[in-house]
Amino acid sequence: MFVRLLMLVACLGLSAPLMAQTGHPAKGSWSGDLTPASGAPAHIRLLINAHNGDLKGTVNPGKGEVAMKGVTLDPATWGLVVKAPMKEGELVLTGTLSNLGSWTNRKYIGTYVQGSQKGKFEFTLN
């Protein structure tokens, strides 16, 4: 009985670091740049939350934040689409999540459209 108890304690201890690997792959705070075909890049932040499989979020969380109108993830391709009604025109980010095994270098890379502007973006999970 005592041995079994010790084994249980050891297993619980081992499982603690594993808990860090849970969570939705899109969830979290992302920082990155929108780089238009011509012109200077614009730095923005995304905050995405997951609840029961539903994704919601804000662009530039904090003062003046804009609630996302839609966040959809295709788990087959890890394609993530984010839409937000920014004052410069609706922002649509179409990209792919990569490096999902990393907490420090997870990427969301793709292309964007905002009003008449088009370009590329790259975000890193904070």
Added chain:
Amino acid sequence: MNTKIAVIAVATLVGGLTASLQAFAHHSFAAEFDGDKKLDLHGVVTKVDWTNPHTYFYLEVQGKKGLETWALEMGSPNGLMRRGWTKDTLAVGTEVIVAGRQARDGTLKGNAQSVILADTCKRLFAGSSQVDFVEDESAKVEGCTKK
């Protein structure tokens, strides 16, 4: 009997090693930070990790060469709660002014001593472990004007 002892020994070893992982993160102020390297940062919070033995938050700051991301260490979650912090005090996107000390190795890492919420100019002490740092509640809040 020998098997039983071996199992107990292995279980104890594994449990001990696992428990020691958190202890690695605990260190004295002087081992990592330089008391003479003053730090004054104004930026936006991008992440908060309420972990023991130290809470960390990350700040995007406009530096001379571009955007910098600083990692700032505070006291334990329990210590911060006793100083008036809640889990919502530092939401992602909050603009703050931080006073503290920089890491000895010159990286973008610091020990936060006080955090001022830029919107309200409310100052919160961050549970710094610097021995000669005094949390003086009566001291004037500097570097902030209410918006």
